[in-house]
Amino acid sequence: MSDPAANPAAFTTRGVLALVLFGALAFVVALYGMSAATGGSANDGNAHAGGKGLNGFAGLVALLDADGFDVGKVRDPAGLAQPGLLVLTPPADADGAKLEKIVEARRKIGPTMVIAPKWLAMKSQSLTAKRGWVILGGTAAPQWKDFHDEIGVALGKPASTAARNWHAGAFSGALPQAEAVESGSGRGLVPLVTSGDGRLLAALIGDAGQYDALYDFGGLPHGIGGADEALFPLVFVFEPDLLNNWGLADQRTALMARALVVATGGGPNGQGRRVPVLFDQTLNGYGHTRSLVDLAFRPPYLAATLCLLLAALATGWRAFVRFGPPRLRARSIALGKTALVDNSAGLIRRAGRLRLVAAPYATMMRERIALALRLPRGLDAAATEAAIDAAQARRAPALPLFSQTAGALRSARGPHDLARHAAALQTIEKALT
DSSP: OOOTTTTTOOOHHHHHHHHHHHHHHHHHHHHHHHOSSSSSSOOOSSTTOOOSSTTTOOHHHHHHHTTTTEEEEEGGGGGGSSSEEEOOOOTTTOOOHHHHHHHTTTTTTTTTEEEEEEEEEEEEOOOTTOOOOOOEEEOOOOOTTTTTTEEEEEOOEEEEEEGEEEETEEEEEEEEEOOOEEEETTEEEEEEEEEEOOEEEEEEEEESSSOHHHHTTTTTTTTTTBTTTTOOOOOEEEEEEGGSSEEEEEEEHHHHHHHHHHHHTTTTTTTTOOOOOOEEEEIIIIIOOHHEEEEHHHHHHHHHHHHHHHHHHHHHHHHSSSSOOOOOOOSOOOOOOOHHHHHHHHHHHHTTGGGGGGGHHHHHHHHHHHHTOOTTTTTOOOHHHHHHHHHHHHHHHTSSSSHHHHHHHHHOOSHHHHHHHHHHHHHHHHOOO
């Protein structure tokens, strides 16, 4: 292990922890920003569920929500396939083929209500105007090519004051203005709301479905449709003033609007049960696809995301609780005499030839002791060892004789015997020198 004092860390443990926590927080904020980027507020003055101007339908949303309905706004195109009453508020220049595809796909999923646009609105320039307030500058009928081309939508000024009144079964009231009334005409339309002069302000597409709740709403007899309980109703509201914020300012219109929503969402068997009411905003420019971040936290990908988070936490915890400072990498080839001896010993050990160093080591120890004792030069091995034994008998009589220990080392074969006899020779050397 390295010495922490000699190699101080660049960051303390607290500093590293602070950096990790800051990075994790920044990552979470970035993920939230990515997943929450849904287009911002929809109160832009246009005719849709987010508009709070005269031509918008935010009032209808608030009315149903306050009455206990399960109200939602759809910005993800995938949400158009959810069960429940889908309210479409397409602009006048909407793609008719796309609109047709959405409506036809829902005929066996849930009821659909299409509200036609009418007003040409401009943003109010008044300093006292709130956000979303508009100035109504004219009218224009929608031209949705390839979407129920058999149905015509027309604008006309009522011939009399009574013509601006509307009737729907047990409900009646008056439109908020008399300049232009939008109505529909065509084959297969079942009247639900009519004007004082008989024009269709809201109608049901007559088909093989059974829609008793809508027949009751319009004061129509049962049995005028088919008996297919698998089909859901498709309702056109040609006059948007029946449902927009301007129209709902009248209590009678608000009660009729609520009853129309209840009847349309009653299901194919006309039981009148409340279903979720979904207001589409994809056709009004607020659609967005589900991001990868959003998908990561939804089944079935949620399990994989949780596993990755747990693995990251385990890795971070393991990094912070490890024992000791980090180990520094050593040199491949060490320096100095000690390294040379260690390398040589390692080479001999790996070769498995320890017994071959016993005799040379005994000879080396004999020469070193003879040099330390100033013995005469030119003596043979036997005479030198005898002289060492004589000196040992005088200075260290308790130790075994050098000649005996050297002979035992030369005849040793096992590593333990070699080490033991070599250590004994070192003890004799220390005693004599």
